[in-house]
Every structure is written in C-alpha cells, then in structure tokens.
Amino acid sequence: MLRSRLLAVLGGLCVVLVGVALVRGRGLVGGGHAGAIASSALADFGFPPAGEAEVTLEVDQPLAWALERSRPGPTGVTLARGDGGALRWRVRFAGGGEAVITEAGGLWSLRRPLPTHPGPDLFPAFVRPTFEDLVGRLVANPAAWRWHGSQSWREDGALWHRARFLSSPVSFPRGWRPELELELAGSTPVAVRHHVHPLGTDVGVVTGRIAELRLLRDVALLALGLLVVGVLLSAGEALAFRERLAPGRGVAVGLGVMALSLMSGAEALPAAGQAFAAALTVAMLPTWTSLPRGRPRLGVPAGTVLALALVALPGVVNGVGGWMPAAGAVPERVEVQRLLGEAWLPAAVQEPLLRGALPGLVGPVVGWWGGALAGAGVGALLGPLPSVPLVAGLGVEFARQLGLALVARWAGVGGALIAHGTSQALLRRPSYPAGLPWDLATLAPVVLGAVWFAVGRRRP
C-alpha cells in the first residue's frame, strides 16, 4: 500500500516536472520590451513619444508558416519571428506615433505625426543621399540595401518623398524579396516600413493546405451534427423510458462550455449551441452502459504524456522529408482566458461526443473500439495543422485522437476530457506570450491533477 502510494507520489512529481519542462522557456517574447524599443526608435526619429503605450500582437500566420516551410526547422521559426516580420508587436502611443516591432525585437515599421513645420522641401532629384543616410541610421546592415527608386508628391503643404530599397539577404529563401520603404515630408523623416514579398508558391502551399483542411473540417462538423441528432433522439428515448441520467453533471458541463466559449470570444448563439450539445451528451452518458468506467484522476498524467509525445511528432515528420509547423497558429488575441478557452473548450465539447456518444450509439453494432476509431477519424479532421504532404498533419492528429481513445478506454470520458484539455493547454502554450499568467493558466491544472493523482483515493 505504502509502496504504491510512494509510486503515485513519484508519478505525480514526474507529471509536474514534465509539465514544467514543456512550458519553461516557451512563449512569445518581445511584447514586454516592444514599448521601450518603439519609444527609442521614435526618439531617434526626432519624435520622443508621450503618453501610454498600447501594445497589440499582429500575426500573419500563412506568411510565418510559409517561411517555416521554406527554411525548415528552427531557422524558419527564427526568420518568421525576426526579419520575416510575420509576428510583430504594434505599439501605439497615446500622444501620437506608432511603431511595429518584430517578435525578435527589430524595428519593422514606424510612423510619427507630421510636424507643423516639416522643414524645407527637398528637390526630388537630390533626395537619394538623404534617404541613404537615413537607411544608414535605421538598419543594422545598410550595405545590404540597394536603392530601387522614389516618388514625390505634394500634400498638406509639404513635398513628400517615398523611397524604396531592396535587399537580397541570404537568410531569405530564394524568390523572397524584402523591401524597405521610407517617407520624408519636407525634410523630416516621417515613416519607415519593411515589406516582405514572398514567393507565391511557398505561400500557396500553406494557404492551399489551410483551405483544404477547412473543407475537410466541414465533413467533421457534419459528423458532429449527425451525432448530436443521434444524442437528441436517444435523450427522447431515455426520458420516455425514465432511464438514469446525469442532469446535474450535464448542466455543470454546459455552463462551463458556455463560459469558455464566451471567454474565447465566441458569439452567444453558437456558444449556446455548443453548450447545449455538451450538456445533453454529458447528461446522457450513464445510459450508454458499454462505456468504460470513469477514472478522471488519471486524466492529467495521461494528458501530460500525450503532450510530450505530440511535441516530438512534427520533428519526426520534418525528419523524414515532410513538413509540419513546430507549433500551432498564434491567435490574434493572446489573453489568458483565450488560452484557457482554446485548451479546454474543444475538450469539453469533443470528448463527450467522440469518446462518449459515438461509441455509445454505434457500440451495439461495431463495438466500443469501432466507435472509438470512428471518433478518432472524425476528431482527426477537426484541428490538424497544415503539412506537406497533407496526410502527415492528418496522421499526427489521428495519432493524438487515438491516444485520447486509449485514455478513454482506460480512464473513461472524464479522464479523456481532462487529458485532452491538459495536453491541448501544454501544446498551445508556445503560441502565447511568455509570462507568469499564461504559465499559471497552463500549469495550475497540471499541478492540481498531479496532486489528485498522488494523494487521491483509488477505486478498487
């Protein structure tokens, strides 16, 4: 007894350590320093900013993935977050002026308000030395940028000039073209902006895969819709025959799903639909007697192990010549509640349906494993990442779903739900900013689950 308890404590400790290892050092950096970098850059531009700085994240996900695909491995990730400018922080100052800083801390763009007296107008034929001088002050390697051309126009009482510089850095894949654009009003520099013109086929592969996965997702949604109809009919049947239901648990899960949906920014009607489906399914779970018995205390350890295995799979795909992004999409909004919603909402909606209702409904015909495999197939279409070839991403997602089916067999629907939420939180953590609130949101369930696993009462 003591030995098994000690083993459980050790297991719980391992779970926490694995969770910390998966979270430590992950997350988007740069958000904290973006304000200072922007302020310094604006001051260099002759406009020391005043007032509060509002920092928001901007993401061009297809561009980031296209860079990752063109430069496989960490090089692509670094490029996307640095010179590629796919992940950037926009800093707006209350007193005017804004700057965009890349996730790696480089200046991506900057615009200051037009001064009342922008200085004497420059003759268009002689602006080139002024711009070249400006490039020398603004970028780290000015020799890499070559003059491409300029245009001039008169607006707001000043003569404006816009110049373009091109570069062919070796860090970019072949066919990609970085561009630097500068603007002068009178003789005052007012704006600088980087552009990256990607190779169409690189972006095409990624955007094509995204569109294809969206199409396949529609099939999975159709499956979930049919499943909900099945649950609805079963509920009518169960009510008529006064079968044992779990209304309290259903209402609790429904309210949780509603809260998570609203926290994630979903509209009220779809959120209510999801909540209703989840509540109904959870309430119906006791009627499907063929489902394995629930052991939810195993959920967190299983989810942590699953996350550990899944972190390695993109590397395997890349290692055998395919391509898969290392991490999921970075959301436009990176609040803590969004992370919680992204992690736990799919778990609370999908697990009761795919690991509960589906094996419960089709079990009498194809058995529990038949239903679980069908559920894994449907789940694999719901959220895979784009990949080359397409089946690689679907395969990785199918592996995850199979893992969850195994957990469901071992720990029931509740265990699978907790495992799904835990693994999803650990896997989604790198797409959110580095910082304690996000770490806490990810690790708190892991620690609580580990304690429950270590000291909780075990059923015979």
Added chain:
Amino acid sequence: MRVPVAVALPLVAVLAAWLVPLPPAAAVARSPQEATRYAEDTLPALGVPWGKVRGWMRSGEGWEVVWQPSHGAWLVRVWIGDAPGPLVWRLDVAAWLSGVRLSRAAAAHLARAAPEAGVARERLGRRDWEFAGARVAGAVAAGSALPQQPGSPPSPFEAVLAGLILAGALARVLLPTMRGRGWMQWTTLGCVALALSSPLLTPLAARSFRAGVRPWVTQLAVVAAVTLVASSVALAASHFRASASRPPGSLLLLAGAAGLLAGRLEPLEWLVEAAAVPVRVLIWLGVVGVGGWLLAVAGDGARALLGRSRSSPWLLSATAVAAVPLAGPWLGPVLAAAAGATGQRGDGPWLAAAVLFGWTFGCTWAGCGWVEPLRDALLWLATGLAFATIVAEREHAVRARN
C-alpha cells in the same frame, strides 16, 4: 378506406395539375457531357490549361460545368445554355498565384471593357481587375460573372419532413410493433449502394470545388460526407427498424403512379444532374432504399402526431393535395411521407419507396432529353413493375388460398 383516400386523392390532384393547368417541365436537351464537349470545341483558349471536368450542375436554363487542373490553383466555370447562344465563362484563380500588376488601361484593353468602371484588387503577387461584364486576373482575361439564378425560397415542406422524421424515429421506439429485418436490409443495401458509388458522385458536388484547393481533396471530402451520411442512416435503420410486413401489392402500383406523375410535374434538378452520372441506377437504388425508409419514418411521425382519429386520413390527403401546387420539386417526397402515413405501419416503407420509385422515373423522364438515362429509366421501370406484379400476384394467391 384509409389507404385509397390518402393515396388516390393526391394522385387525382397530381393528374389534374399535370393534365390541365400546368404543362410538364421541358426536358433538358443535352447531357452535361455533350455540353462539355460543345464548350471545349467552341470557347477559345483561355491562356491556361482547363484541367479535367470536375463537376456539373443545373443553373437556370443551362448547365454550369467546372474544370480544374490537378494542382487546383485555378478553376474554370462555363455556363452552357440549353438554347443556342453565347457561352459564359469565368476563371477563378487562387489568391496566392503570382502574375503581374496591370494598369487600368492595360487591363481594360485586355478585357475589352471600358476602363472607367474598373475596380482593382491587390493580391499577393498580382493585381486583379473587375469591369462591368469582364474580369482580369493578373495578365489573363478571367471571363465574366456567370448568370446567377435567384435561389428558391426555402420550402416549409423540407423543415416539416425533417421534424416528422425525428418524431417518427421516437414513435418507432415508443410505440413498438413487430420489427422486421427486411427493411433494415433494404436500407442498408441502399446505403451501401450510395457509399460504393460515392467516388463517382463527386461531379454532383460541383459547388464544392474551389480555386486553391486540390480537386482530390474536394473529392475526398465529398466521398467522406456521403459515406458518413450513408453509414449514419444504415445505423439508424438498424435501431429504428420498420415493422414487419408484406408489401401491399395492389397499392404499390397506385403509389408508384402518384410518384411518377409528381416527378413528371416538376422534376428535382438534382435527379436530372444525377442522371448524367454513369452509376445512375445505383443512385436511384439509394434514393428508393434510403429515402423510402426515411420517409416512412416521417410517415410514422405524422401518424403518431395525428393519432387514430377518423379525420386523420382526410388531413393527410388534404396536406398532400396542398403540396401539389406548393411543394414544387419536393412533391414526390411529400407524397411518399403521406403514403407512408397511411395504412398499416408495416406498409409505410413499401408505399413510400413505391412513390419514390415512380418519382425517380418521372423526374428522369421529364427532366432528361438524352438517351442513356431514359434507357436506364425504362429498365428501372420494368424492374419495378415486375416486382409489383409478382408481389400482387402472390398476395392474390395467398388470399385465394385463405
């Protein structure tokens, strides 16, 4: 008394509507394959390879045919009218595909359009232009907007049928009778037919093909969706089983005739599109097997909701008669559900399937003007008539023996 009233009254109404005020719809003169050949021969080169024909659909008084190369970067849609006239085509190009950024004047010259009305749209590596009646994608003329048909307003009959199916499924569980295996097997057969033929059904999902999505992925999604629905229906058929019953031989012919006239009155466009698929007989089998069972479930729902009052057959008949001018192409399924609600519970699937049998023939007969589906439909009709005759003869023999 109940069955003749509920089946005969709509039959008379359909017959009257067909014979007197509403002429039957004009058949489509040529198959989409012929329309495709005509378009490929007639249209000039578009500047890009068309790829293979991926699908077709009826659009107004003509066929809209979709071509897409296997890389999926662009999509060619051509509208070919049934009557002789100019073809309308449109090239959709994936947003990421590189091209050039033409000036307004150059794009207008290429599109042979007035430059004033041009609206530019910047893409990743090109500029697209939209003029009145002409489009340009990069440096390629991209045709014009295809004729859009105003969508028909959603029919309340579809929603009513869906609700009745749910009610009928519950009724089958709550009011059990002796369950038969026959209809479960028939429905499963229909589902298997649909699932097996699903790779050949992808041309019917012409709307699903998109520029930037490779056609095999779209086809895979269609196959998966059809298989999913077919499996769900097969599972449902094993759970919500029909009652055991012998087919009512004499009534099958009557129900089939009602369905035939309903289809002849206003054919469902989807069945006309499906008639161009080589495995059309499998599709008809699927429609009759799956649809017959589903609409019998709807009939059970109607029966359960109406109760056993004396007025229920008259109400059913009135609904079916009202559907003749109101249900449009859904008249066949509505009649099938009404027929399924009459008589004994076990007779419902047989009667509904008979209506759908006649309806598929009627739709094909009225909608298709080319020979292959008409030939197959005649064989289909002969098979059905032979089946109904054998059943009727057997019924007669059993009665005589008793």
